[in-house]
Amino acid sequence: MFDLITYPNDILKQKTKDVKKVDKDIRKIVNEMKKIMKRNNGVGLAANQIGLDISIFIAESGNKILTFINPKILKFEGEKVLLEEGCLSLPNIWGKIKRYPKVEVEYLDLFGKKKKIKAQGFLAQIIQHEIDHLNGILFAEKAEKLYKIEEIDKQEALNK
Structure with a gap:
């Protein structure tokens, strides 16, 4: 699908639009996002990463996958x-980036509840x-250092 x-x-460079109504179509999209994230061994996925211009992302937390619709960071x-x-x-690209250790977020759940x-x-x-994704920002734009996976593998081999 x-x-x-x-x-x-x-689409990765564009700010997404808020979801107007949370319904069964949105829940189907989220289920598809979960499959794609798992298939690609991810821990998070934004809707624009599958070509949809809507403000939704999912994130793995422990053994659960949380859904965030129209998320806003409050603090x-x-x-x-x-x-x-x-x-x-950005396959095979890793980087060092500064992030806050704690955030408070407001969002809608899969049933439209705030x-x-x-x-x-x-x-x-x-x-x-993921909220950066929804705002059209890739982590590579904020990263202090970027490197390819091959470089990591080479370093690990040298360190053994």
């Missing part, structure tokens, strides 16, 4: 920390990464 979009593709907490990130839309979550650690990182 949908395929993973990789860079360069204009950032703590000092930014330098973290490592990759992206399904919710809030306070996230920290890896989930906070995923949320910031």
Whole structure:
């Protein structure tokens, strides 16, 4: 039904539009997003990464996949920390990027109910990464350093 979009593709650079109504069609899209994320060994996926101009992302948290519709970050907490990130839309590219350790987010769930979550650690990182996607920003644009997977493999081999 949908395929993973990789860079360069204009939809990845565009701000997405809010979902007007959360209905069964939206729930079908989210189910498809979950399959695509799992198939590609991801921990998060934004709707524009599968070619849809709507403000939805999913994020893995423990053994659950959370759905965020029309998410808005209400608050950032703590000092930014330098973290490592990759992206399904930028295959084989990793980088170092500064993210806040805690965020508070308001969003709609799969039934259109308004919710809030306070996230920290890896989930906070995923949320910031995916909201960047919804705003048309790729992590590579904010990264302090980028490298290809092959470079990591080479370094690991040298360190053994």
